Structure formats: C-alpha cells, structure tokens
Amino acid sequence: MDAPPAAAGSPGPAGAAPPPPRADAPPVAAAGPAPSPLPRRVHAGYALGSLATGAFGTVPGLLLLPYLTDTLGVAAGVAALLVLLPKAWDVLVNPVAGRISDRTRSRWGPRRPWLLGAGLALAVLFAAIFAAPFGSGPAAGAYVALAFLATATAFAFFQVPYVAMPAELTGDRAERTRMMSWRIAVLALAILVSGAVAPMVVTAGGDGVAGHRWMGIFVAALIALGALGAFLGTRSASAGVVTETEPSLRAQLAVAGRHRPFRALLLCFVIQSAGVATILAGVSYFADQILRDPANGPTLLFACFVGPALLVMPLWTRIGARLGKRTALVAASVLLAVGAAVLVAAPVLPAAAVYAVVALLGVGYAGQQVFALALLPDCVADETARTGRRQAGVFTGLWTAGETFGLALGPGIYGLVLALTGYVSSDTGTAAAQSDTARLGVLLGFSVLPATLVGGAVLLLRGWTLHPDPEDAS
Numbered sequence: 001m002d003a004p005p006a007a008a009g010s011p012g013p014a015g016a017a018p019p020p021p022r023a024d025a026p027p028v029a030a031a032g033p034a035p036s037p038l039p040r041r042v043h044a045g046y047a048l049g050s051l052a053t054g055a056f057g058t059v060p061g062l063l064l065l066p067y068l069t070d071t072l073g074v075a076a077g078v079a080a081l082l083v084l085l086p087k088a089w090d091v092l093v094n095p096v097a098g099r100i101s102d103r104t105r106s107r108w109g110p111r112r113p114w115l116l117g118a119g120l121a122l123a124v125l126f127a128a129i130f131a132a133p134f135g136s137g138p139a140a141g142a143y144v145a146l147a148f149l150a151t152a153t154a155f156a157f158f159q160v161p162y163v164a165m166p167a168e169l170t171g172d173r174a175e176r177t178r179m180m181s182w183r184i185a186v187l188a189l190a191i192l193v194s195g196a197v198a199p200m201v202v203t204a205g206g207d208g209v210a211g212h213r214w215m216g217i218f219v220a221a222l223i224a225l226g227a228l229g230a231f232l233g234t235r236s237a238s239a240g241v242v243t244e245t246e247p248s249l250r251a252q253l254a255v256a257g258r259h260r261p262f263r264a265l266l267l268c269f270v271i272q273s274a275g276v277a278t279i280l281a282g283v284s285y286f287a288d289q290i291l292r293d294p295a296n297g298p299t300l301l302f303a304c305f306v307g308p309a310l311l312v313m314p315l316w317t318r319i320g321a322r323l324g325k326r327t328a329l330v331a332a333s334v335l336l337a338v339g340a341a342v343l344v345a346a347p348v349l350p351a352a353a354v355y356a357v358v359a360l361l362g363v364g365y366a367g368q369q370v371f372a373l374a375l376l377p378d379c380v381a382d383e384t385a386r387t388g389r390r391q392a393g394v395f396t397g398l399w400t401a402g403e404t405f406g407l408a409l410g411p412g413i414y415g416l417v418l419a420l421t422g423y424v425s426s427d428t429g430t431a432a433a434q435s436d437t438a439r440l441g442v443l444l445g446f447s448v449l450p451a452t453l454v455g456g457a458v459l460l461l462r463g464w465t466l467h468p469d470p471e472d473a474s
Contacts, residue, residue: 045233119227277410
C-alpha cells in the first residue's frame with residue numbers, strides 16, 4: 001500500500017516548486033531502499049486468475065449470440081438484449097462487490113476469499129448457461145438470460161477483488177507493470193484456449209445443444225483452474241493493509257468520480273472494450289458469411305488474433321518503459337483501430353491476407369490491454385497516497401463494471417446491426433442463408449464499427465496526468 005507523499009511538490013532551496021514529472025514517464029528512482037520485488041511465483045499465481053476472467057470475457061462474447069440465433073432460434077434483436085442486459089447488471093453490482101471486499105476481514109486477507117468462493121461459483125454457473133433444459137424457443141432464451149445474470153453476478157465478486165490486488169501487493173509502479181505483463185500474457189493464453197478450442201468442443205460434441213453443453217463444461221473447468229490457481233498462488237504475498245475507507249458507498253463513488261484521470265481512463269477503456277467485443281461477437285459470423293469457412297475459420301481467426309500477443313508482450317513492456325504507459329496505450333489503440341478498419345476490404349482480399357491483418361489487430365490488442373490495466377493501479381495508488389483512504393475496491397469495482405458493460409455492449413451492438421440488416425435466425429445449429437445486406441452488416445460490425453470505437457476513444461486521454469507516486473519523488 002502506498003504511503004502519503006511526504007515531500008513531493010515541496011519548494012526547493014530557491015523556494016520554487018519543481019515541475020511535476022510526466023504522468024506516463026518511466027518511474028524515477030526513489031530515495032532510500034527500493035521496494036522488494038515480488039517472487040515469480042506470486043506473479044505467476046496472480047496471473048492464473050486471468051484464465052477465469054479471460055474465459056468468461058471471451059466465450060459469451062464469442063458464442064452466446066450465435067448460440068441464441070443459430071441454435072435456439074431466438075431473433076437477432078431479442079438475442080442482443082438477452083446478451084446485453086445481464087452483463088449490464090454488473091454496472092450496479094460491481095461497485096457493491098468492491099465495497100464489500102474492501103471491508104472483508106479474514107485470515108486470507110480482504111480479496112483472496114472471494115477469489116475462491118466466487119470463482120468456483122462462477123465455474124458452476126457458467127456451465128449452467130449452456131445446459132439448455134428447455135430445448136429451443138422463448139423459454140430457452142429466458143433461461144439463458146437468467147443463468148447469464150447469475151453468472152455475471154458471481155463474476156463481479158471474483159473480478160473486482162482480483163483486479164484490486166496489484167495496488168495492494170506492491171507500491172512500485174514498475175512492479176505493477178510487470179504484474180500486468182504476466183497477467184495479460186495469461187489472459188492472451190486464456191482467450192486463445194477458450195476462444196479457439198471452445199468452438200472445436202462444440203463441433204466435437206455434435207454441434208447444436210449437445211455440443212454447447214460439452215463446451216460449457218470445458219470452459220467451466222478452465223474457470224475453476226484459474227480461480228484455484230490465483231487463490232493458491234498468492235497465498236505467500238502480503239494481503240495488503242486495511243486502511244480507513246470512506247463512510248458510505250456514495251462517498252466512495254464520489255471520490256472516484258472526482259478523480260479526473262481515472263474517469264478519463266475508465267471511459268476510454270469502456271468504449272474500447274465495446275469495440276473489442278464487437279470483434280469477438282462477429283468472429284463466427286465473419287468466418288461463416290465472409291470467409292465462407294464456418295468449420296475452421298473461427299479457430300484460425302482466434303489463433304491469429306491472440307497468438308501474436310503471447311510473443312509481443314516483452315516488446316510492449318520495453319516500449320512502455322521508453323515512451324510511458326499513456327503514450328504506449330495510444331499507440332497500441334491506433335494500431336488496433338487501423339487493423340480493424342482494413343478488414344472492411346476482406347471480401348476482396350485473399351484469406352491469408354485477412355488472417356495477417358487479424359494478427360496485426362492482435363499486436364495492438366495486447367498493448368491496449370496491458371497499458372490500460374497498468375494505469376489503473378497507478379490511479380488507485382495516486383488516490384490512496386493523496387487521501388490516505390482505501391479506495392482500491394471501489395475504483396476497481398467501477399472499472400470492472402465498465403469493462404463488463406463494454407464487453408456486453410459490443411455483442412449487443414453487433415446483434416442490433418444484424419437485426420437492422422435483416423439477419424435470419426435458425427434453430428438447426430447451423431446458420432441460415434443470408435442476404436447481401438445481412439452479409440454487409442456482418443462485415444461492417446466486424447471492421448468499421450470496432451475501428452471507430454477503439455480509435456475514437458483515445459481522444460479522451462488528451463492531457464491525461466497523475467500526481468507522482470511517492471516512489472517517483474526524488
């Protein structure tokens with residue numbers, strides 16, 4: 001936990017206050033002993049939690065919308081609402097989960113009990129989403145919505161404490177960036193495994209309802225592994241000092257709302273999450289309607305999107321150290337947006353060129369994720385240092401609420417685009433024949449729409465700055 005700054009910004013010998021350092025500049029060495037680095041086992045253990053967050057963040061966005069439209073026969077517009085509304089519920093639940101975890105007292109610390117309990121509940125409820133006890137039709141759609149609502153609630157109580165932990169495990173900004181690099185590498189692996197393998201499990205299980213049931217069990221096992229790994233892997237780390245909090249949730253939300261850098265970063269990330277989620281939601285449709293490869297296309301697209309992230313993470317870490325986190329975030333976002341925009345030409349490009357462009361998106365996505373998540377604990381530490389009060393739970397509660405809403409908004413918007421362009425649903429387990437207009441909707445939702453959202457959001461970061469952390473003061 002960061003201590004309040006003692007002398008940062010105090011007048012120098014000549015009586016003039018020194019100019020503050022750039023907010024996104026590499027940290028300046030602090031006077032006195034440097035913070036002890038965290039053991040690698042803690043880095044690795046914490047990162048394993050991204051198996052759970054990555055699987056839940058990926059598979060519903062990838063498969064739930066086509067599951068509703070092409071297996072349960074739910075109309076595209078209705079399916080969009082069924083995907084959006086349960087996750088939008090997290091906008092209300094996540095800040096509450098943050099406040100509860102802030103006030104949790106246990107021998108395991110304030111966060112780890114939630115990693116275990118909520119993580120295992122999340123696994124069980126995820127499998128229930130695809131259990132399909134009512135077959136197809138309206139009753140089946142209603143069941144999916146209720147099961148998804150319960151799963152999203154469990155996810156809130158897992159993800160909020162999980163995201164809050166880095167600001168409490170170390171007060172070193174560089175160390176937090178290294179933690180995020182580990183986490184994003186595992187997140188990329190989780191997205192690759194869950195996103196690429198889940199469609200294969202559906203196919204191996206016989207497609208339709210039966211195949212989706214097997215897929216639900218597979219992803220549930222992945223979530224349980226991540227939750228247990230994070231709980232056990234962080235057992236040797238400091239649990240974080242429980243400091244004074246604001247007296248009410250409203251007061252904590254007001255503090256977060258007054259923190260301008262956090263507001264700008266949060267809004268940027270929410271919009272960009274919606275853009276990334278439209279890409280995820282469109283993978284199956286794009287592979288089927290544009291690439292004409294429903295069997296192998298989704299797996300290849302995911303391999304190209306996520307595979308580069310596993311390779312370029314050390315490069316992004318060096319770029320962030322050289323340019324600063326905010327500048328690197330902008331650069332990665334622009335790369336992601338440009339790559340998405342180029343995909344509008346996919347109908348006239350060779351398949352190999354399309355997959356190469358998707359790999360370019362993956363490089364930008366890796367940087368966009370790591371630097372946004374690395375700047376979040378900097379905001380938490382900044383507010384804690386200035387006020388002396390514990391705000392990690394509420395800040396991360398708002399963050400995860402926004403991220404979850406963005407990830408739900410993407411499929412919702414994509415489903416609306418499909419509805420407006422006349423996409424025809426099916427209850428056979430395979431997509432129906434579509435008109436040229438519907439195919440155009442599939443293409444624009446996968447290319448122009450995410451490019452606009454991701455690229456436009458970086459304008460919110462103009463003039464972004466933080467007070468220096470105590471370790472940044474010389």
